[in-house]
Amino acid sequence: VACTLEGLEPRAVQVEVSLQRGLPNVHVVGLPDAAVRESIERIRGAFVASGEEFPRGRVTVSLSPAEIRKIGSSFDVPIALAILMAQGRVPASKTPEGFLGELGLDGSIRPVRGSLPLALGLRKQAIERCYMSETDAKLAAHVPGLKVFAVKSLGELLALLRNGQSARQTTPAASRATSEARYSLDELIGLEIPKRALLIAAAGGHHLLLLGPPGTGKTALARCLAALLPDLSDQEQLEVNALWSLAGPAQQWRSRPAFRAPHHSASAASLLGRGTQLQPGDISLAHRGVLFMDEFTEFRRDVIEQLRQPLEEGVVRLSRAALKTSYPARFQLICASNPCPCGYSGDRLKKCLCSPSVIERYKRRLSGPILDRIDLVAWVARTSLARSEVPKKGERGSRKKHIEALELVRQAKAVQRERGSAHGVPFHNAELSGAEIRSVVELDRESTLLLQQAETKFALSPRGFVRTLKVARTIADLAGREKVQSRDIAEALQFRFGIHH
Ligand SMILES: [Zn+2]
Numbered sequence: 001v002a003c004t005l006e007g008l009e010p011r012a013v014q015v016e017v018s019l020q021r022g023l024p025n026v027h028v029v030g031l032p033d034a035a036v037r038e039s040i041e042r043i044r045g046a047f048v049a050s051g052e053e054f055p056r057g058r059v060t061v062s063l064s065p066a067e068i069r070k071i072g073s074s075f076d077v078p079i080a081l082a083i084l085m086a087q088g089r090v091p092a093s094k095t096p097e098g099f100l101g102e103l104g105l106d107g108s109i110r111p112v113r114g115s116l117p118l119a120l121g122l123r124k125q126a127i128e129r130c131y132m133s134e135t136d137a138k139l140a141a142h143v144p145g146l147k148v149f150a151v152k153s154l155g156e157l158l159a160l161l162r163n164g165q166s167a168r169q170t171t172p173a174a175s176r177a178t179s180e181a182r183y184s185l186d187e188l189i190g191l192e193i194p195k196r197a198l199l200i201a202a203a204g205g206h207h208l209l210l211l212g213p214p215g216t217g218k219t220a221l222a223r224c225l226a227a228l229l230p231d232l233s234d235q236e237q238l239e240v241n242a243l244w245s246l247a248g249p250a251q252q253w254r255s256r257p258a259f260r261a262p263h264h265s266a267s268a269a270s271l272l273g274r275g276t277q278l279q280p281g282d283i284s285l286a287h288r289g290v291l292f293m294d295e296f297t298e299f300r301r302d303v304i305e306q307l308r309q310p311l312e313e314g315v316v317r318l319s320r321a322a323l324k325t326s327y328p329a330r331f332q333l334i335c336a337s338n339p340c341p342c343g344y345s346g347d348r349l350k351k352c353l354c355s356p357s358v359i360e361r362y363k364r365r366l367s368g369p370i371l372d373r374i375d376l377v378a379w380v381a382r383t384s385l386a387r388s389e390v391p392k393k394g395e396r397g398s399r400k401k402h403i404e405a406l407e408l409v410r411q412a413k414a415v416q417r418e419r420g421s422a423h424g425v426p427f428h429n430a431e432l433s434g435a436e437i438r439s440v441v442e443l444d445r446e447s448t449l450l451l452q453q454a455e456t457k458f459a460l461s462p463r464g465f466v467r468t469l470k471v472a473r474t475i476a477d478l479a480g481r482e483k484v485q486s487r488d489i490a491e492a493l494q495f496r497f498g499i500h501h
Contacts, residue, residue: 010120020057046108098127100112119136273327340359468489
């Protein structure tokens with residue numbers, strides 16, 4: 001049994017081979033792509049290298065079900081085995097087993113793209129044992145209930161199958177330490193307001209905009225958000241690592257939320273997904289993690305426009321030629337920008353040189369379909385002690401505040417999860433609809449008054465109103481308050497308009 005992928009969805013594929021007399025000829029039927037058709041040449045080479053004889057007559061390889069497109073080089077090993085079984089040179093196993101891997105001309109078994117989702121697919125087919133390259137095996141060994149065996153070459157695999165030996169089961173790959181884990185709130189001196197914004201964003205899953213002059217530590221703040229998110233759950237880990245495994249063979253296992261910071265010159269393809277086989281882009285690699293868009297106003301308009309749909313749905317849809325697919329892309333967005341073209345509007349060190357009309361035009365660029373979805377705006381002021389570099393090894397200070405913040409985030413998330421399941425609404429406050437957030441926020445008289453004032457004074461829009469409620473709900477959750485109070489609304493309004501500097 002083998003598997004192919006439609007996006008992240010594995011589809012079982014049955015490989016069958018029939019041998020007939022006649023002129024030497026190989027046919028592959030069942031919608032193979034170019035890599036699958038080429039696999040015959042790789043298999044011939046691997047047979048020679050392993051001392052096996054390639055059948056002389058007509059060979060028909062059938063991949064079924066026929067209507068599913070078969071992608072990639074993971075079929076090399078299953079096809080090679082099916083040929084050998086048809087020749088009666090490998091005994092058919094009593095229990096169904098799974099195989100995946102690309103063959104080298106030297107007979108080696110190589111890692112393939114998407115080995116983790118493929119292995120998940122094999123497990124779904126009720127397969128308990130499977131064989132693959134060592135790199136792939138380390139990832140696949142994380143699949144619950146699957147026994148994975150690493151094999152270096154076709155020769156080694158054949159020896160195992162022929163002698164009925166039991167190979168040594170592969171142990172799962174170790175977790176990868178992310179560099180973001182080194183960031184901590186304690187390293188960011190001053191910056192109390194943006195740090196508060198990070199805490200709220202981390203707790204409620206809110207998107208965040210950081211505004212401030214260059215060199216004030218916006219990037220370090222963004223990395224800190226990733227450091228404030230809790231470890232991924234087992235299910236999330238499988239999902240995230242599956243996406244990473246589609247981007248290329250991976251050596252390490254990710255148990256922490258990812259942090260992706262695409263450059264502002266990034267193309268839509270690299271952000272959303274690309275290539276002949278539609279590799280996941282940055283927004284999918286940031287799934288369950290953080291996507292940081294520094295110098296947001298410099299990103300290409302068309303690129304930003306295409307982020308709208310994935311931001312709304314948490315899924316990105318891709319198509320290329322006959323291939324259509326979709327990948328999960330539920331990430332937390334942090335945008336950062338200078339407050340004006342010269343960067344120094346509102347700074348205390350340097351004077352802003354922009355004219356009011358230029359600033360007005362710039363501000364319009366800062367409003368748009370994406371920034372509409374941002375719940376929190378925080379001003380990053382210059383502090384005399386800005387020390388925003390990565391902490392050097394050995395001089396790491398206390399992580400006291402950071403650990404406190406992590407605990408607050410954990411508790412606030414637990415409160416939201418409980419409320420979410422009680423009300424049948426999404427888990428993060430940021431993901432609630434207008435009606436849903438109204439059902440979990442009861443406004444007292446003072447809060448209503450505050451919101452009415454904001455409507456007249458700051459032209460708070462209906463959408464802004466809903467976003468304010470979401471942030472206020474998270475602030476109350478952080479404080480362990482069941483009811484949202486007027487001070488929560490007041491703080492949320494300050495972050496709505498970025499007005500406290
Ligand atoms: Zn300026």
